[in-house]
Amino acid sequence: MSEDMGLIVKTTARATIPLIGIFGAYIVSHGHLTPGGGFQGGATIAGAGVLFLIAFGLSEAKKRYDHHVYSALESLGGLVFLGIAMLGFSVAFFYNILWRNGIAFAGKPGTLLSAGYLPIMNLAVGLKVFAGLISAMMAVATYRRWKE
Amino acid sequence: MKRTLGALSLLFILGVLLIVASPNYGLKFGLGGKDWQAHRYTDQYYIEHGVEEVGGTNIVTDIVFDYRGYDTIGEATVLFTAIAGAIALLRPWRRDENE
Numbered sequence: 001m002s003e004d005m006g007l008i009v010k011t012t013a014r015a016t017i018p019l020i021g022i023f024g025a026y027i028v029s030h031g032h033l034t035p036g037g038g039f040q041g042g043a044t045i046a047g048a049g050v051l052f053l054i055a056f057g058l059s060e061a062k063k064r065y066d067h068h069v070y071s072a073l074e075s076l077g078g079l080v081f082l083g084i085a086m087l088g089f090s091v092a093f094f095y096n097i098l099w100r101n102g103i104a105f106a107g108k109p110g111t112l113l114s115a116g117y118l119p120i121m122n123l124a125v126g127l128k129v130f131a132g133l134i135s136a137m138m139a140v141a142t143y144r145r146w147k148e
Numbered sequence: 149m150k151r152t153l154g155a156l157s158l159l160f161i162l163g164v165l166l167i168v169a170s171p172n173y174g175l176k177f178g179l180g181g182k183d184w185q186a187h188r189y190t191d192q193y194y195i196e197h198g199v200e201e202v203g204g205t206n207i208v209t210d211i212v213f214d215y216r217g218y219d220t221i222g223e224a225t226v227l228f229t230a231i232a233g234a235i236a237l238l239r240p241w242r243r244d245e246n247e
Contacts, residue, residue, distance in 0.1 A: 032205070032206050033206055036206075037212065078224060085221070094213075096203070096214050115203035115209075115210075118202065118203065118204045118210070122209070125224065128228075132227050132231045136235070143239055
């Protein structure tokens, strides 16, 4: 029994995985303007990874997955999140100093470069959720206890 | 009979809770006075001041990442802990090699 799911599923997955990734990136980067945000967009991008795993099989996914890279990405997301929260520590934890003092990302509300630290935090949380869900998926797929 | 009584008492307790928790005539916790609702229910404040204070037009993101940022830190920590626990439980243990 082969691991992948056949030609039709593989071709469809090749076409849809980039679209799912682009849609997830849109949800993450527009988190402060439209419904969605880091958690939802990260889960959407991780859905593309799940589709890759079930369409192409475990051995193909193992070639493209390095758990050192994903653990570093998740740590980076969490650290960026905490670091951005510490930026306004002179006033309070989670003080949006970039927006209130007009330092960066301080455009008109409704444009992409607005809302202070919100876009950076959305990117960090999206990265963290994506890397974490992919790691959990690969752990469940790799460490299975039953035989073929 | 017993099941009917149990279901009826559950319904009664639910109705009492609905009446007690109603903001119009129920129990009032916290600050008293006329602006009790303004102190207790903050949603109108977020809708009116969110865009000006935080900048995002998506009020939910404003609340999640600014007003309730500690909650989001906890959420990220819960995600990290869940994945760490799942990997720690699923990885092969030493006793499995003998099976």
